[in-house]
Amino acid sequence: MNAGMATIMGNRTLPRLLQTPAVVLLLAWMLVPLSMTxxxxxxxxxxxNLRKPEWTTPSIDNWRGWGNYEYxxxxAKDFWFAVENSLIIVGSIIVFTVVLGLAIAVLINRTFPGRGIVRVLLISPFFIMPAVNAVLWINMILDPVLGLNGLAIGGINNMVASLTNAPLVGWFFALWPVIEPISFRGTETSAIAVIIMVTWQWTPFAVLIFMTSLQSEDQQQKEAAILDGASAWSQFCNLTLPHLARPIAIVVMIQAIFHLSLYAEIEIVSRGNGNKNLPYLIGEFASNNIGAASATGILAVILANIVAIFLLRIVGKNLMD
Amino acid sequence: MAGLTLRNVAKNYADVNVIESIDLDIKDGEFVVFVGPSGCGKSTLLRMIAGLEDITGGTIAIGDTVVNEVAPAKRGVAMVFQTYALYPHMTVYKNMAFGLKQAKTPKDEIDKRVRAAAEILEISDLLERTPRALSGGQRQRVAIGRAIVREPSVFLFDEPLSNLDAALRVQTRIEIARLHQRLGTTMIYVTHDQVEAMTLADKIVVLRGGNIEQVGSPIELYETPDNMFVAQFIGSPKMNFFKAEDLTKKGQAMLKGDVDRLGIRPEHFTTTDVKSALVVATPDLVENLGENALVHCITEGGMEFIVKTTDLTKFKQGKKIGLTADKARVLGFNSTTQKRIG
Structure with missing residues (x-):
C-alpha cells in the first residue's frame, strides 16, 4: 500500500475491508441457522398434521410465542430428565477418563519391552466409530445372555453349583445365591452402558495427551523430591499432578464439548428408553414437532454456554498461568 | 556432621564401567571438589553418594554408617542441582519446607528453620513468590536454602553455577565459600571448571575416565601434579610441555633419566637472552587481557605454546626471544608413563 492510498483510506480501512468477506461468511455461517432455529x-x-395442515409450513402466521418453550x-415429560442425564453422562465420563487416563499414562511412562506396541494398542479404541463401538459393547460384552457379561455370570453360577457337592466346603457354596446378570438395556442401566463404552473409547485420548506431557516432566525435580524424602504418591500429588494441570484442563474441556452431543451410543443401547440426553430429545421432537425441537435446541445452546462459562472459569485460569 | 569413606566404589551400566574403583576419604567439615572433563564420572559419583544411582561395587560410608542400602532421604545429604530443580508450583517457602513436611516435622519448627535459612541467604522477602518469578541467582539461593533447612551432614552440589552468567557466578562462588565457613558442614562440589575448584576447595579430586588421577589441596595440584593430565587440567592457560627438539642445549640438559618432557606453566616464564634460555621462540600472536597478555609463541621445533606476561615490550612478532623459568618451577615428565619424575 502506498502512502497516498493510506491517507485516503485511513490506516485501518483497507485491512478491515480485506477481512470483511471472511467475517461476513463466518457470521452468516453462525447466524443463519441460529436465527432460523x-x-x-x-x-x-x-x-x-391432518387437522391443521397450515402448521406444516413455517410461517409467521403460526406464531405461538413462548408456547413451544412452555410445552x-x-x-413434555423428558426435558428435565434429559438435562440431568446429559450432565450425569458427561460428568461421569470426564471423571472416569481423567482418572483412568492418568493411571495408564503414568504406568506406561517408563521403559519396558514392547512399549511401542502397547502404546499403539492403547490408542486404538479412539479410531473406532462411535456406532460400531456401541454395537460391539452392547452385543458382545454387556449382553446378559450372549455377551461376556452373561457368559461370565453363567460360568460363576455353574462353578458355584458344582462346588455345592464338594466335601467340607460344599455347605458354604450352597449358601450362595444364583447371580443374575445385569441387563444394560434396561431403564436404569442404559446410561451406565453408555458411560462405560464412551469411557473406553475416550480414555486413550486422555492417555495420549497426558503421556506427551509426562515426557516433558523435569526429572531433576523428581530427584530433588526423592532426596527430600517424598514417597512415590507424594511425588505424584505434589509434582506430577500440578505439572499435568494444563493437559487435564484440555481433556476436560474437549470432552465436555464432545459428550454433550452424544447420540449414536444412546440410540443403539436403548433407543432413548430410560436414557436420553438433550440431542436425543431434540431428535425425538424433530420426528414431527420442529417447533418443540427448535425450542429444545435453543435451551441446549443455553445449557452448553453455562457449562462452557463454568469450564472456562476453571480451565481458562489454568491455561492462562 | 560427618565425613565420608569410599572404598572400591564402582559403577557399571551393563558392561560399561563408568567408575572403576574409587577409594577416597573425606574428613568432617571438608570442602571437596570433584573436577574433571565431561564424562569422567564426577556427577555419577556424586549421585551415588546422594543415593540417586545404585552402587554396583564397593561401599560408601557417611560417618560410620555404610549407606549403600539406605534410602536417599535417610542419608543425611542434601543436594543442589544444576537446574536448581525447584518445585515450580510451590512458593519459595513451600519449596524449602517440602522436605521437612515429608519428614513430619512440626509446623512451628519448619517455620523457624525456613525463616532462619532465608535470613542467611537474604531471600526473606521472596518467600511468597513462585520460582517462575525469580531470577537465576535467586533461584540458586532458594535451591541452596532448600538444602540448608534439612540440616544435612553433607551438602552435595552438582555444577550449581553453570547456569549463571559470569558475574553472578563469581559472586555466588564467594557466597558458597562463606556458607561453608559459616556452617562448617562437609560439602562435596562437582564442577568441570578448574577455577571454581581452585578457589573453593580444601581438597580437589581430579577424575578422568572413572578413575581418580590425583587428590590434594589446590596448591599441591598446582605445584606438584602427579601426571601430565593433572598438570594440564589445573591452571589456566594450561601447562606447556616441551620435547627435546623444542628446547635449547641448556634446556635439553634438564632432560635426565626418564624425563623426556619439561612442563612449564605460561605464567612462570621470564624473558632472557638466547644464550641462557631454556626455550627459544618466535612470538606469533598476542591476546591482551589488560592486566596481562597471553603470547602465543612457536618453538624452534615448531610447537605452539603460550607465555603469560605483564611486559609486552620484550615480545615482537616474528622476532626470536629467549625464555627461561625458575628451576623449581620446571617439572619433568615421562611421556610414556605420563608421570611426573622427581
Missing amino acids: LFFSFIRYVLN VLYK
Missing part, C-alpha cells in the same frame, strides 16, 4: 422455536411448525419445559 430461533424463529422456528416461536411458531407452530410440525411435519405432519418443552412443563408439559
Whole structure:
C-alpha cells in the first residue's frame, strides 16, 4: 500500500475491508441457522398434521410465542430428565477418563519391552466409530445372555453349583445365591452402558495427551523430591499432578464439548428408553414437532454456554498461568 | 556432621564401567571438589553418594554408617542441582519446607528453620513468590536454602553455577565459600571448571575416565601434579610441555633419566637472552587481557605454546626471544608413563 492510498483510506480501512468477506461468511455461517432455529422455536411448525395442515409450513402466521418453550419445559415429560442425564453422562465420563487416563499414562511412562506396541494398542479404541463401538459393547460384552457379561455370570453360577457337592466346603457354596446378570438395556442401566463404552473409547485420548506431557516432566525435580524424602504418591500429588494441570484442563474441556452431543451410543443401547440426553430429545421432537425441537435446541445452546462459562472459569485460569 | 569413606566404589551400566574403583576419604567439615572433563564420572559419583544411582561395587560410608542400602532421604545429604530443580508450583517457602513436611516435622519448627535459612541467604522477602518469578541467582539461593533447612551432614552440589552468567557466578562462588565457613558442614562440589575448584576447595579430586588421577589441596595440584593430565587440567592457560627438539642445549640438559618432557606453566616464564634460555621462540600472536597478555609463541621445533606476561615490550612478532623459568618451577615428565619424575 502506498502512502497516498493510506491517507485516503485511513490506516485501518483497507485491512478491515480485506477481512470483511471472511467475517461476513463466518457470521452468516453462525447466524443463519441460529436465527432460523430461533424463529422456528416461536411458531407452530410440525411435519405432519391432518387437522391443521397450515402448521406444516413455517410461517409467521403460526406464531405461538413462548408456547413451544412452555410445552418443552412443563408439559413434555423428558426435558428435565434429559438435562440431568446429559450432565450425569458427561460428568461421569470426564471423571472416569481423567482418572483412568492418568493411571495408564503414568504406568506406561517408563521403559519396558514392547512399549511401542502397547502404546499403539492403547490408542486404538479412539479410531473406532462411535456406532460400531456401541454395537460391539452392547452385543458382545454387556449382553446378559450372549455377551461376556452373561457368559461370565453363567460360568460363576455353574462353578458355584458344582462346588455345592464338594466335601467340607460344599455347605458354604450352597449358601450362595444364583447371580443374575445385569441387563444394560434396561431403564436404569442404559446410561451406565453408555458411560462405560464412551469411557473406553475416550480414555486413550486422555492417555495420549497426558503421556506427551509426562515426557516433558523435569526429572531433576523428581530427584530433588526423592532426596527430600517424598514417597512415590507424594511425588505424584505434589509434582506430577500440578505439572499435568494444563493437559487435564484440555481433556476436560474437549470432552465436555464432545459428550454433550452424544447420540449414536444412546440410540443403539436403548433407543432413548430410560436414557436420553438433550440431542436425543431434540431428535425425538424433530420426528414431527420442529417447533418443540427448535425450542429444545435453543435451551441446549443455553445449557452448553453455562457449562462452557463454568469450564472456562476453571480451565481458562489454568491455561492462562 | 560427618565425613565420608569410599572404598572400591564402582559403577557399571551393563558392561560399561563408568567408575572403576574409587577409594577416597573425606574428613568432617571438608570442602571437596570433584573436577574433571565431561564424562569422567564426577556427577555419577556424586549421585551415588546422594543415593540417586545404585552402587554396583564397593561401599560408601557417611560417618560410620555404610549407606549403600539406605534410602536417599535417610542419608543425611542434601543436594543442589544444576537446574536448581525447584518445585515450580510451590512458593519459595513451600519449596524449602517440602522436605521437612515429608519428614513430619512440626509446623512451628519448619517455620523457624525456613525463616532462619532465608535470613542467611537474604531471600526473606521472596518467600511468597513462585520460582517462575525469580531470577537465576535467586533461584540458586532458594535451591541452596532448600538444602540448608534439612540440616544435612553433607551438602552435595552438582555444577550449581553453570547456569549463571559470569558475574553472578563469581559472586555466588564467594557466597558458597562463606556458607561453608559459616556452617562448617562437609560439602562435596562437582564442577568441570578448574577455577571454581581452585578457589573453593580444601581438597580437589581430579577424575578422568572413572578413575581418580590425583587428590590434594589446590596448591599441591598446582605445584606438584602427579601426571601430565593433572598438570594440564589445573591452571589456566594450561601447562606447556616441551620435547627435546623444542628446547635449547641448556634446556635439553634438564632432560635426565626418564624425563623426556619439561612442563612449564605460561605464567612462570621470564624473558632472557638466547644464550641462557631454556626455550627459544618466535612470538606469533598476542591476546591482551589488560592486566596481562597471553603470547602465543612457536618453538624452534615448531610447537605452539603460550607465555603469560605483564611486559609486552620484550615480545615482537616474528622476532626470536629467549625464555627461561625458575628451576623449581620446571617439572619433568615421562611421556610414556605420563608421570611426573622427581
